[in-house]
Structure formats: structure tokens, C-alpha cells
Amino acid sequence: MTVVQSVDSVALLPAYLAAGTAVLVLITDLLLARPRATIAVAALGALGTAVGSALVGAGADRRTFCVDADCSWIFGGRAALVGAVVALLTLGVLGLSVPALRAGRSPVGEYCFLLACSMTGGVVLGAAGDLITLIVALETLTLPLYVLVGLRRGSLESAEAAVTFFVVSVVATTLTLLGAALLYAVTGGLHLDRLGALLAEQPELRDLPLTTAAVAVLLVGLAFKVAAVPFHAWAPATYDGAPLPVAAYLSTASKLGGLVALLAVVQRALPADQTGPVLALLAVLTMTVGNLVALRQRRTVRLLAWSSVAQAGYILAPLGALALAAGRTDEARSAAYAAAVAYAVFFVVLELAAFAAVTALRPAGADGGTLADLRGAARRHPWRAAAFGLALVGLAGLPPGLAGLFAKVTVVRALLDGGAAWLALVVALNAVIGLAYYLRVTAALWAPTPRSAPIGGGIAAVPVAGVVGVVLAVATVAAVVLGFAPQLVLDLAGR
Numbered sequence: 001m002t003v004v005q006s007v008d009s010v011a012l013l014p015a016y017l018a019a020g021t022a023v024l025v026l027i028t029d030l031l032l033a034r035p036r037a038t039i040a041v042a043a044l045g046a047l048g049t050a051v052g053s054a055l056v057g058a059g060a061d062r063r064t065f066c067v068d069a070d071c072s073w074i075f076g077g078r079a080a081l082v083g084a085v086v087a088l089l090t091l092g093v094l095g096l097s098v099p100a101l102r103a104g105r106s107p108v109g110e111y112c113f114l115l116a117c118s119m120t121g122g123v124v125l126g127a128a129g130d131l132i133t134l135i136v137a138l139e140t141l142t143l144p145l146y147v148l149v150g151l152r153r154g155s156l157e158s159a160e161a162a163v164t165f166f167v168v169s170v171v172a173t174t175l176t177l178l179g180a181a182l183l184y185a186v187t188g189g190l191h192l193d194r195l196g197a198l199l200a201e202q203p204e205l206r207d208l209p210l211t212t213a214a215v216a217v218l219l220v221g222l223a224f225k226v227a228a229v230p231f232h233a234w235a236p237a238t239y240d241g242a243p244l245p246v247a248a249y250l251s252t253a254s255k256l257g258g259l260v261a262l263l264a265v266v267q268r269a270l271p272a273d274q275t276g277p278v279l280a281l282l283a284v285l286t287m288t289v290g291n292l293v294a295l296r297q298r299r300t301v302r303l304l305a306w307s308s309v310a311q312a313g314y315i316l317a318p319l320g321a322l323a324l325a326a327g328r329t330d331e332a333r334s335a336a337y338a339a340a341v342a343y344a345v346f347f348v349v350l351e352l353a354a355f356a357a358v359t360a361l362r363p364a365g366a367d368g369g370t371l372a373d374l375r376g377a378a379r380r381h382p383w384r385a386a387a388f389g390l391a392l393v394g395l396a397g398l399p400p401g402l403a404g405l406f407a408k409v410t411v412v413r414a415l416l417d418g419g420a421a422w423l424a425l426v427v428a429l430n431a432v433i434g435l436a437y438y439l440r441v442t443a444a445l446w447a448p449t450p451r452s453a454p455i456g457g458g459i460a461a462v463p464v465a466g467v468v469g470v471v472l473a474v475a476t477v478a479a480v481v482l483g484f485a486p487q488l489v490l491d492l493a494g495r
Helices: 013-031 035-056 077-102 108-127 131-149 156-187 192-201 209-225 234-241 244-268 272-294 300-323 330-361 382-396 402-417 421-445 466-484 486-493
Strands: 062-067 070-075
Touching (some): 013 035, 013 108, 035 077, 035 108, 070 077, 070 108, 070 131, 077 108, 077 244, 077 466, 077 486, 108 131, 108 244, 131 192, 131 244, 156 192, 192 244, 209 244, 209 272, 234 244, 234 300, 244 272, 244 300, 244 330, 272 300, 300 330, 300 421, 330 402, 330 466, 382 402, 382 421, 382 466, 402 421, 402 486, 466 486
């Protein structure tokens, strides 16, 4: 028997492009030492990674690093969707970072390199076929963010946020690794599909206390990554202390990565009868706590952070249907997985648009400010405020934000098909609660500025770098387009 494996380099092309971008950024910064050239290389690399992911994923699934039928790298439609979305989010966040980088608030070379490294982890994550690849990819996505959160020079809040994020992530990683080790001790396998097959074919393994402990610990570790309640407390403080573009990346690409990892182990490795009740409970707690606490927020980024916690609950909700027998049929499970991925894609696009609007409405390098700073913004910056309002309405699930509307309809439909009408009712009630703060912020954009406020309020005469305006426009257009073509995302998510 030969031990030499053939490697499908075409399947690995997106990972090559992402990793190559990080290397080229370092070389460009070293040899040229020109910020514009470094940023241009990072931007072109992210765009190339997105295109490469789409092209490779357009055909049939491509597999490599295989032992018999078990493969560590499986690049198909869903992996292509994740890779392309992560790369485009990286490109958008890089655009939002340009004003702060030009002002010298962060070192350009290190910033772009870390962002490219994180993008590499996100691309690999979507194609991971075993627990080792999955966890290494998730950490590659997360590790650079510890530094990016604290990279703003002279900011104590940024340093505190970085330490908080680091400590919590270390605990989450430890739990995830422990869960993977316990699963290996029970089954002797690490490939996701093999784990799922072994646990399905040998019911006695599922009844072992060690298996229950392994499933619980692994789910808890990944729940930290997506900021699911009760493992969420780090998110608002970290988002608010990080630079605005980094907070946007945490809320979009980082959260998407955690959800992809959680979905991979739930769909392919862990028994649905054990994970379903846990995910249903996590979904209910996450969306309810996120929405209720968001009602009390007065700082813009903290409100968006708590909003993203609630949105994570909506994304987890379809997986809660696995708690019921009706939700574990092949058709119902496929619909639930597709709904979770599609909602995540709709959410990150709208969330990026929201953060881009806040960045455009604030001075370069400033934090998100308070909600009072946004009062009357539409009177001074109508287009930026309109884009922000559209993003907020979309997150609330109201027209004309059709992307958010279709996302919630998709989740509710998947829950009804899975027999989880009670969970669909919880989603609907929480959507109503969310309207209170989304519409409050939207109304504040068009409210008159108090006479006692400074001229122009808290955002008077804010110069918008052209690239920030471009990112805002592209994210808004993407949200509108996805709202009119939701089935395209659903089809890709179901592959």
C-alpha cells in the first residue's frame, strides 16, 4: 500500500490565494514601505480570493488529503460561499480602515498582514473535513484579531478589549480541543463524516457518559465563538473597545466563522438527538437576552453588539428543530442547515452595511459614539443616514430591507417544516422586540437636533474618505440585491 497521496491543488487554490496575500503584504511592506501599495496588494488579494473561491466551487465537490473515503479538505458550494463571503468582508473592512491607516493610528503593514491571515483561516474553515483542520482554521481566523483589537495606538479601551477577547478565546479554544479529544477517545476518528457514521451505526457509543461530556464540551467551546448566551459577555465590551473596522470584522467574518464551525460539527459529526435540545435552548436564550439588553443601550457599537448576539440566536434557531423527531428527517435537516447558512450570509451583509454607515458618520479613527450623536444625522448626511436606516430596517426584518425579511421567513419556514412551531413563535416574538430598538435608532436619524447640542450635533462636518463611501454603497447595494434574489443564497447554502 502506498503512503503517497495526490494533492488537488485546484481544490486548494482559494487557500493558496488567501495565504499568498498575507505573504505578499509582508514583502510589499518590507521592500516598498508605501502604505498605499500595501493596502492595494491586500485588497487585490482579497478580491482574488473571492473570485478563486467562486470559480473552484462552481463545479462538483473537490476533495483532497483523503484516506479511503475520509477527506480533510472538501471544497463545494457551501465552502465556496463561505470563502467568497469572508474574502469580500475582508475587502470591505480593509476599505473601512483606510482613513485610520492614513492617519497613522495603526501600522499599515502589520494591520493588512493580520487581516489577510484571518481571511485565510475563514477560507480554510469552510472546507474543513476533520476536527483538527476545523479547529486550526478557526484559531487562524481568531488569533490575528487579538492583536487587531488592541492595535490602536494610545487607546486604553482598545487594550482592555484585546485582553478580554484573548482570555475568553483561550478558554473557548481549550474547551473545543477538550471536546475533540474526548470524541477521539470514544470513536477513534477525527473526520467529521466518519464521526457521524460511527455514532449513527453504534448506538451504544451515544449512551456513554464520555460521549455526552464530549458533545457538551465541544458545543460550549463553539458557543463562546459565536457569542451565544450564556457565553456572550465578552462581545459588547470587545466590540466597543476595538477600532470600528475591527468591530465590523468581529461582528461579521469572525461570527460567520464560528457559526460555520458549529454547523459543521452539528450537521456531520454529532448526534442530532443530543445537540438539538441544547441548540434550541441556546437559540431561545441568545435571541431573548440579546434583544432585551439591546433595548437599554445608549452607545452605538454596544447596541450593534447586542443586536448581533440576538441575530446569532436567530441563526441557531433552525438547528433547534433537531430536538424533535420531525426535525430530524433528511428533508427537514437539509432545510434547517440551509436556513442557518443563508441567514448568516444575509446578516453579515446587513451588519457590514450598518458598521460602514457608522464609520462614515464618525470622524476618522473615532469610536462609535453614542446614539445621541446620531440624532438628526439625516439632515446633514442624508445618503449615509439612509444607508444606515436601510441596514437597521433589514436587520429588523422589515421592508424595504428585503434581505432581512426573507432571512427571518426562511428561519420560520424551516422551523415549521421541522415541527418546531413553538420555537418559530419565539423567533416571531423576539423579532417584534427587536423592532423597538432598530426603529428607535432609525427614527433618531431623522429627529431634530436639540438646540443645546453643538452645531451639527456629534457628527458635524465629518469628511468621508472616498473608499469608505464606496464600501458603504457596495454593501448597501449588495443587501438590496440579495433581498431580490434570496433563492440564490439558499441554493448555495443547501449544497
